[in-house]
Amino acid sequence: MEKHIQEALRRLAKRFKNPGAMELGEPFRTTVGVILSARTRDEQVLKLLPAFFKAFPNPQTLAKATQAQVESKLSTIGMYKQKAKNIRAMAAMLVNEFDGKVPQTMDELVRLPGVGRKTASVVLVACFGASAIAVDTHVLRVTNRLGWVKTRTPEKTEAALLKLVDPKFQPTVNRVFVKLGRYICLPGKPRCWDCPVKDLCAYQKKNLVEPKDAAVIRADIERRERVMEELRDKVIE
Ligand code: SF4
Incomplete structure (x- = not known):
């Protein structure tokens, strides 16, 4: 499990390179x-x-x-x-x-x-620069689907993840799962066809069929990330 977790976080950090939207420096x-x-x-x-x-x-x-x-x-x-x-x-x-x-x-x-x-x-x-895991609705949903935890509340999810994830990797969890949850592991029908960790995921109802407008969806995800970064830059300036 530990190797799975590290591999998943490594892949997701590569796919989602930007910091969290509310990481505003000061x-x-x-x-x-x-x-x-x-x-x-x-x-x-x-x-x-x-x-x-x-x-x-x-x-x-x-x-x-x-x-x-x-x-x-x-x-x-x-x-x-x-x-x-x-x-x-x-x-x-x-x-x-x-x-x-x-x-x-x-x-x-x-x-x-x-x-x-x-x-x-x-x-x-x-x-x-401390080790901690912020659990929001995205982190809760995605870590349950992946099979890392079986929890229903943010509090229980945070406690379980803090035990499961090496402190060195804890800062990555919120950063990447918020973005995965927002763009790919959607609450309704997830876009598993575009998920970098689909082979490491335990979710039973994976949606692996790539739709016809996959290229449009991918471009839109990139556009939304770009917009978010531009907005974040204006706050940090
Ligand atoms: S494979 Fe699907 S359900 Fe699993 S984490 Fe990726 S998007 Fe979510």
Whole structure:
């Protein structure tokens, strides 16, 4: 199993070379980005972030902002009122308890308002080079289909994967499975015909017949990745 896992992650890292959409370099930006992306398309969040960070470039400015000021920068995404409340409280805690810096441990990160284990894991991997596995809906579905785990909740999936995957490879898991889940291992009918790990996958109902418009689908996947990278670059600049 361990060899299978390493081989699968190696192949997927080759196919999906870009970092995660919310890996925004600086810890404060990455934390805000991941909080805002909950149940929202990454593209929508990336589009609003340049103006957001222009208005609130650090925890201090965000902590001082009013709820209305923050909401006005987030109104294009779902649950923006709650998210505005959370990130204001998160910024206030950073300023008051962590010297204005994002902490570097799981225990401290999950104390921040709006930050659960998934967000904390992305921040630990992307900003501090730690080993962790952020489990979202894509990671949950794909690792179950592959046969690596038999779990139904993100919490149980994370615990099982942390035992199963060598710490050296843990940072790769979320990065590649989010993209595999978004483009190929779709929730309905997966595109197994284009999957780099189909020979390593335990899923019983594989869809291996390449459709007539396969070339169009592949080009669209590349286009979507390119768009995501361009949007991400604008936030990091
Ligand atoms: S072979 Fe199919 S079910 Fe298995 S991981 Fe790839 S896309 Fe998903």
